[in-house]
Amino acid sequence: MDFRNVQLPREIHTGPGVIVEIGDVCDNLLSGKDITLVTGNTTKKIAGNQVIEILEEKKYNISVIIVSSATDDSVEQVTNLSKNSDAILAVGGGKVNDVAKVASTNNNIPLISIPTTAAHDGLVSPRASIKNDHDNVSKEVNAPFALVADTQIISNAPYKFTASGFADIISNLTAVEDWKLAYKLINEPFSDSAAALSLMTANLLIEQANNIRPRHPESAGIVVKGLISSGMAISIARSSRPASGSEHKFSHALDKIAPKPALHGEQCGVGTIMMMYLQGGDWKKVKSVLKEVNAPTTAKELKIKDEYIIEALTQAHNIRKGRYTILGDRGLTEEAALNIALKTGVIK
Numbered sequence: 001m002d003f004r005n006v007q008l009p010r011e012i013h014t015g016p017g018v019i020v021e022i023g024d025v026c027d028n029l030l031s032g033k034d035i036t037l038v039t040g041n042t043t044k045k046i047a048g049n050q051v052i053e054i055l056e057e058k059k060y061n062i063s064v065i066i067v068s069s070a071t072d073d074s075v076e077q078v079t080n081l082s083k084n085s086d087a088i089l090a091v092g093g094g095k096v097n098d099v100a101k102v103a104s105t106n107n108n109i110p111l112i113s114i115p116t117t118a119a120h121d122g123l124v125s126p127r128a129s130i131k132n133d134h135d136n137v138s139k140e141v142n143a144p145f146a147l148v149a150d151t152q153i154i155s156n157a158p159y160k161f162t163a164s165g166f167a168d169i170i171s172n173l174t175a176v177e178d179w180k181l182a183y184k185l186i187n188e189p190f191s192d193s194a195a196a197l198s199l200m201t202a203n204l205l206i207e208q209a210n211n212i213r214p215r216h217p218e219s220a221g222i223v224v225k226g227l228i229s230s231g232m233a234i235s236i237a238r239s240s241r242p243a244s245g246s247e248h249k250f251s252h253a254l255d256k257i258a259p260k261p262a263l264h265g266e267q268c269g270v271g272t273i274m275m276m277y278l279q280g281g282d283w284k285k286v287k288s289v290l291k292e293v294n295a296p297t298t299a300k301e302l303k304i305k306d307e308y309i310i311e312a313l314t315q316a317h318n319i320r321k322g323r324y325t326i327l328g329d330r331g332l333t334e335e336a337a338l339n340i341a342l343k344t345g346v347i348k
Helices: 018-029 041-057 072-081 094-107 151-156 159-170 172-186 192-207 217-237 246-257 264-279 283-292 306-318 334-343
Strands: 011-015 034-039 061-066 087-092 111-115 127-131 136-140 146-150
Touching (some): 011 018, 011 217, 018 111, 018 146, 034 094, 087 094, 094 111, 151 159, 151 217, 159 172, 172 192, 172 246, 246 264
16 A cells, blocks of 8 residues: 555544634644635534634634535535635535535645534545535545544534444444455455554444443544544545445445435444345344444334335445445345345344
């Protein structure tokens, strides 16, 4: 693996109340006073207005743009607005962060990420998922220049987001096994250090599962640190391979098939149960850990019909075809998919 260009944040601030440090972070890292702040309608009220107030007191000039979806149109709007800015601040969830990542990369300016949820491992990773006319596209982008993750704010978000983030980290277990398989069978580049960091992160969270509970800043902090570590593994590998394998293919297939998909991490968690079964690993332990944090483990808990689960399993191999996984090139038959889902209890 090529380690000459590993992108990691310059500063990471985590803990309850750290949002008040955003002014000092900007003073320390930015060369100018013109900022584009990207947020959502709800997240502006939750944290964006406080950030604006803090920075205006420090005489920053702030242009605010509301983003409702991670699309090419949103990226174009933010890119155009921020062309003359010294930095972009992303205050919100995954969609806000992904759009801001691409726009900051387009304009070659720093991005400071201020997440309001901990739902997936995109917090500091150099990847962004953007929806175009046909599909979701994973783009290579610059990693955030800094992260300010206020665990008090994150713990106040609906608990399902934190459980989703936990599940997304647990999916590293099957992702790394798929990566090893691709290395052995098709000689795909493999990073021992990135894989080790990814697995260590997942196993540390498994050990902490009984400490993950709703509306608790320390619980949010455990998940946030795991998401940061997982994102760093992606940066080291310069690929999402350490955290995205067959279980992510299943989740992305569900996104296309199900009328109302669940959260990304929730779907990946359920996918991990089934892919771990395929890989011959301890899928029962994965299921038990997800249950312990009250993350979904069944189609019913995802609120997705059984038929969509089966269809997603049979179509998952068609997602990102260049990424070899346990699903192979031909995928699963309907009979095999049904057997896997029944055996693991994902469907009844």
